[in-house]
Amino acid sequence: MISKSQISFIKSLQQKKLRKEHGLFTAEGLKSISEFINSEYVIDTIFYTENVMPKLGKLSHNIKQVEISTSELSKISALTTPQQLLALIKIPETRVLTPQMLKGSFTLALDGIQDPGNLGTIIRTADWFGFNRLICSEDTVDVYNAKVVQATMGSLSRVQVEYTDLQKLLQDCPLPVFGALLHGKSIYQTNFDVEGIVILGNEGNGIRPEIITYISHPVTIPRFGKAESLNVAICASIFCSEMRRNS
């Protein structure tokens, strides 16, 4: 059973401003919620429909549990097809990033990605390839947007995503800075070595000129056909694959 004010509170979390204000976001579905439970994220409440709770196993006493009907779930769900469970999860505190923290590994940095599906798919792909940190410029779509959370398929529980002023971060950065650009060295001839930041740009406009300035290694995925561009999540995946293929 869920009250009208709870319904409107949960629906309000579909807005970035209110997620920030309350420090909460929603995740849906058994797989996704299970993975958040087994991570460092703190679960506040789980709303569940009949018979589904045993599948989650034993839960900490700190997690509030509320049984609701299927029609109540459809009122709070952000999905077209609600999936039995919806959890309220605490947004972790943001950390101050320094280039030093990024040494010894590869980090994808997204400059202004707008499509929730693209960001979610990039997080899922980064997780597959074992990259557990992602940096986003401040104008990148919010990672706690329900569509992003959904598209990560649980991978958000393992990939740490930090929003930061990219330009500031890149100033005095001691790491190689790779950038996905249309005119760079072929990715197939690029030596990624052991560490670096890999910048991918906005869907329509690419990487901002003020960020391009900091790219020490412009890299291109060679084009063999006639498409004008590649989708940014596709681009990210080919970078992830190339960084791992010789490791």
Add this chain to the structure above:
Amino acid sequence: MISKSQISFIKSLQQKKLRKEHGLFTAEGLKSISEFINSEYVIDTIFYTENVMPKLGKLSHNIKQVEISTSELSKISALTTPQQLLALIKIPETRVLTPQMLKGSFTLALDGIQDPGNLGTIIRTADWFGFNRLICSEDTVDVYNAKVVQATMGSLSRVQVEYTDLQKLLQDCPLPVFGALLHGKSIYQTNFDVEGIVILGNEGNGIRPEIITYISHPVTIPRFGKAESLNVAICASIFCSEMRRNS
């Protein structure tokens, strides 16, 4: 100016059955329609809003042109944000595919892809990497679905997509048949040589068992992290990249 019956006719083309019945599909936006005009596709009608036609250049007399208002466009558009132009385009006749026709190059074959965005992105990616033919099982989402057309970003005008009974096609196929599976040889150690069919499966269930039977080369994208799976369009892109990287 557009009549009520024209509006309902164009909207009816959002259904596969009626697209098939009338042999027409819709494409929207200047870029996409320009690319169809410069291809082998036959344009039936272009609905345009004020001032946008000159951007299309000189058009054949066979193309009907109808000026409409922005509010009329929003009534016939399948997009959330309509883009000045909508074209009715003839669905090309299906060709009977034989394995012989696929010799000497690589062809992606999709077994039951359901998400329009995934199919569209795969077509765009295939076009980038210069693969100009794609095969779909009969239960794959319809390529003339407006969301698929939109996601191809014009690449559908260059990539020939054929629906066929995959099982029949693979019987007595003289080409190597690669398949994206969870347990196969690493894609980084796979020699793709010069020709073959590359099978990618449904988002939830993968490749059907009756199709797996025909795979001579099971191939895996190695997992370095913990995501359970990769999105199928991401998977397709890494296959495309690997097939081209040594060519």
